[in-house]
Amino acid sequence: MRSTCQILRLKHSPAVTTKKNVAALRRESYTVDFIKKQIEEFNIGKRHLANMMGEDPETFTQEDIDRAITYLFPSGLFEKRARPIMKHPEEIFPKQRAIQWGEDGRPFHFLFYTGKQSYYSLMHEAYGKVLHVEERQDQLRAKGLFSEKPKTKDPIGSRWLIKEELEEMLVEKLSDQDYAQFIRLLERLSALPCDAAEEEFVGRFRRTVTVQSKKHLIEPLQYDEQGMAFSTGRGKRKTANAEAVVHGHGSGKIEINGVDYLLYFPVTQDREQLMFPFHFLDRLGKHDVTCTVSGGGRSSQAGAIRLAVARALCSFITEDEVEWMRQAGLLTTDPRVRERKKPGQEGARRKFTWKKR
Amino acid sequence: MLKGMTRLVSRVHKMQKLRIRKLDPGRFLHSGTQAPQCLVAHLDNQVPTESPRAISRTLENDPAKHGEQHVGQHYNISIQELKTVFPHGLPPRFVMQVKTFNEACLMVRKPALELLHYLKNTNFAHPAVRYVLYGEKGTGKTLSLCHIIHFCAKQDWLILHIPDAHLWVKNCRDLLQSTYNKQRFDQPLEASVWLKNFKTANERFLSQIKVQDKYVWNKRESTEKGSPLAEVVEQGIMRVRNATDAVGIVLKELKRQSSLGIFRLLVAVDGVNALWGRTTLKREDKSLIAPEELALIYNLRKMVKNDWQGGAIVLTVSQTGSLFKPRKAYLPQELLGKEGFDTLDPFIPILVSNYNPKEFEACIQYYLENSWLQHEKAHTEEGKKELLFLSNRNPGLLERLCAYL
Numbered sequence: 001m002r003s004t005c006q007i008l009r010l011k012h013s014p015a016v017t018t019k020k021n022v023a024a025l026r027r028e029s030y031t032v033d034f035i036k037k038q039i040e041e042f043n044i045g046k047r048h049l050a051n052m053m054g055e056d057p058e059t060f061t062q063e064d065i066d067r068a069i070t071y072l073f074p075s076g077l078f079e080k081r082a083r084p085i086m087k088h089p090e091e092i093f094p095k096q097r098a099i100q101w102g103e104d105g106r107p108f109h110f111l112f113y114t115g116k117q118s119y120y121s122l123m124h125e126a127y128g129k130v131l132h133v134e135e136r137q138d139q140l141r142a143k144g145l146f147s148e149k150p151k152t153k154d155p156i157g158s159r160w161l162i163k164e165e166l167e168e169m170l171v172e173k174l175s176d177q178d179y180a181q182f183i184r185l186l187e188r189l190s191a192l193p194c195d196a197a198e199e200e201f202v203g204r205f206r207r208t209v210t211v212q213s214k215k216h217l218i219e220p221l222q223y224d225e226q227g228m229a230f231s232t233g234r235g236k237r238k239t240a241n242a243e244a245v246v247h248g249h250g251s252g253k254i255e256i257n258g259v260d261y262l263l264y265f266p267v268t269q270d271r272e273q274l275m276f277p278f279h280f281l282d283r284l285g286k287h288d289v290t291c292t293v294s295g296g297g298r299s300s301q302a303g304a305i306r307l308a309v310a311r312a313l314c315s316f317i318t319e320d321e322v323e324w325m326r327q328a329g330l331l332t333t334d335p336r337v338r339e340r341k342k343p344g345q346e347g348a349r350r351k352f353t354w355k356k357r
Numbered sequence: 358m359l360k361g362m363t364r365l366v367s368r369v370h371k372m373q374k375l376r377i378r379k380l381d382p383g384r385f386l387h388s389g390t391q392a393p394q395c396l397v398a399h400l401d402n403q404v405p406t407e408s409p410r411a412i413s414r415t416l417e418n419d420p421a422k423h424g425e426q427h428v429g430q431h432y433n434i435s436i437q438e439l440k441t442v443f444p445h446g447l448p449p450r451f452v453m454q455v456k457t458f459n460e461a462c463l464m465v466r467k468p469a470l471e472l473l474h475y476l477k478n479t480n481f482a483h484p485a486v487r488y489v490l491y492g493e494k495g496t497g498k499t500l501s502l503c504h505i506i507h508f509c510a511k512q513d514w515l516i517l518h519i520p521d522a523h524l525w526v527k528n529c530r531d532l533l534q535s536t537y538n539k540q541r542f543d544q545p546l547e548a549s550v551w552l553k554n555f556k557t558a559n560e561r562f563l564s565q566i567k568v569q570d571k572y573v574w575n576k577r578e579s580t581e582k583g584s585p586l587a588e589v590v591e592q593g594i595m596r597v598r599n600a601t602d603a604v605g606i607v608l609k610e611l612k613r614q615s616s617l618g619i620f621r622l623l624v625a626v627d628g629v630n631a632l633w634g635r636t637t638l639k640r641e642d643k644s645l646i647a648p649e650e651l652a653l654i655y656n657l658r659k660m661v662k663n664d665w666q667g668g669a670i671v672l673t674v675s676q677t678g679s680l681f682k683p684r685k686a687y688l689p690q691e692l693l694g695k696e697g698f699d700t701l702d703p704f705i706p707i708l709v710s711n712y713n714p715k716e717f718e719a720c721i722q723y724y725l726e727n728s729w730l731q732h733e734k735a736h737t738e739e740g741k742k743e744l745l746f747l748s749n750r751n752p753g754l755l756e757r758l759c760a761y762l
Contacts, residue, residue, distance in 0.1 A: 262749040284742040
């Protein structure tokens with residue numbers, strides 16, 4: 001009965017077109033049976049997919065599923081979240097709270113009437129652990145076996161949960177003060193000497209943080225027949241592809257597709273783009289460049305060559321300078337590409353002329 | 358994207374090019390006291406402390422005495438000389454620069470020196486030798502030509518200078534059917550303008566040279582045999598309809614008489630590839646005109662042939678004003694086409710290339726002395742390196758870049 005009501009509700013909601021339509025849509029509440037059915041369907045679908053791809057259904061992991069879906073349904077959409085996905089229903093459907101009270105109306109949890117039962121139970125548990133550890137410390141001190149072991153601070157690779165993640169975990173709304181209080185308690189707990197169980201408890205609330213710069217491999221210098229150092233780099237911008245070979249100990253000559261850069265780029269703006277990496281590193285007259293470029297227009301070719309030259313120059317300079325270049329934006333591929341024209345509009349953004357009648 | 362980077366070249370597009378500046382009186386004093394120092398440097402044949410002035414300027418104002426040691430240095434041409442020798446020869450940007458700096462300074466460069474050397478050693482009994490200056494855009498062909506013309510003027514040659522032959526094959530408003538030959542077309546405006554300038558350049562010769570034929574202009578006017586050439590020129594300037602014919606007569610007479618040895622003739626044509634290219638001029642029925650059908654071009658072609666003695670022919674091929682030629686073409690073969698190349702063959706080609714480092718340095722010094730580069734980084738090493746990179750030592754580009762600073 002509940003499901004038919006759900007379906008009826010679903011059918012009715014589009015008919016009710018009020019002004020505040022968006023706000024009036026309540027969150028769809030999924031029943032436990034519904035979720036279970038979805039999980040079964042997901043598993044069956046996973047096996048079917050494995051058979052389709054010719055792989056073993058038993059050892060078909062989530063990455064394999066992702067790969068199979070991108071292969072079977074290729075999508076050119078820019079927004080990654082709009083592309084087709086097949087994931088476990090727990091990740092797709094938002095977590096819902098089960099019914100908190102029994103048939104007689106009595107709540108199951110003892111902290112139900114606080115309003116935020118999971119939060120307070122978590123605080124209670126954490127504080128209990130703190131007390132337990134302090135008690136153990138007192139006992140050790142009483143016995144005289146207490147030794148002040150300096151606590152090794154967590155390595156920089158992890159961080160505390162953020163408020164949204166905690167809310168998601170507890171399926172409850174929190175306020176900022178609640179969140180701050182919780183983090184303070186956890187830090188106090190982690191500062192004390194804990195054993196494995198407490199470490200594991202604290203670890204549930206820490207997430208790893210990737211190291212800020214995925215350092216792209218800096219290739220070592222190559223040496224050609226005369227013994228002069230050179231290095232290659234590739235660059236892309238919009239539809240232009242460039243490949244540059246930078247020689248050390250040059251005189252500042254740049255040759256593009258066999259033509260001098262003065263003839264290839266008559267516009268000063270393009271030559272300024274080429275000058276940027278050298279000027280940044282103060283190596284204006286010291287390198288020779290030979291490069292090939294194809295595709296795109298004049299400005300995108302200049303940008304592509306700039307990127308290629310910057311990447312090639314990485315082999316010649318120190319780590320710090322690579323970091324400075326990266327911060328200056330010399331080593332990042334420009335992600336801007338031409339936006340698609342949409343139907344019903346004249347261009348990507350421009351709409352047709354609006355006629356009142 | 359370029360946040361927080363102070364760079365030398367900014368994107369100021371609309372800058373005023375003409376800044377009229379008065380020379381401050383201190384400069385004259387400075388030049389006076391500098392003179393003995395420069396002379397001493399020359400005499401000693403060593404430059405112990407290279408003052409910037411010694412690099413970029415020289416006091417040797419006579420092109421005849423320019424030699425290897427003057428390469429890269431600017432020499433001064435006085436304003437009076439400029440008016441007589443170059444009424445119409447200089448490129449427009451250079452004229453603007455002269456007006457701004459209140460002085461005309463040309464740089465001595467190797468191609469010009471080479472040509473001067475050849476000219477000094479010409480044998481005037483032999484047919485006139487043709488020299489062709491060629492090079493990429495903006496490398497200084499026209500100004501080298503002007504250097505040569507200045508030298509010849511100082512040496513008292515008769516200068517026949519066509520500033521830009523491309524102007525004669527395009528954008529002509531009025532084309533008349535030629536009075537002399539029904540097939541050809543006249544260009545009265547261009548011809549009269551050129552005659553005026555020719556007169557200013559070569560006043561003193563016009564009275565000496567005598568015409569050797571009788572020319573009848575129309576029922577009432579004619580020029581007798583033996584009258585000075587000045588009359589023909591006057592006739593051309595007065596009666597604009599006969600200007601083209603006057604030009605033709607002048608060219609014919611000069612060619613005939615230069616072999617006699619009274620004077621030496623220099624034929625200098627800029628953009629000679631216009632003579633054999635295509636035109637954009639159309640007849641009334643919208644059909645294209647070939648260059649041969651223009652009287653001016655026809656006569657000029659006869660001039661450029663080396664069947665006369667007693668002078669030299671210096672030509673420039675340029676892509677800048679040319680019609681229907683690709684941008685990257687700069688070799689004489691490409692620009693002249695087959696017909697032109699065959700007609701001009703044999704000639705001595707002289708390549709004009711970009712500045713070498715010394716010349717570049719001298720040019721920057723010259724601009725700095727005239728306070729043309731106002732950017733604070735202009736005289737630092739990094740600034741110079743930036744300019745070097747951006748212009749790749751091309752004189753024309755450097756001049757345009759510095760106009761923004």
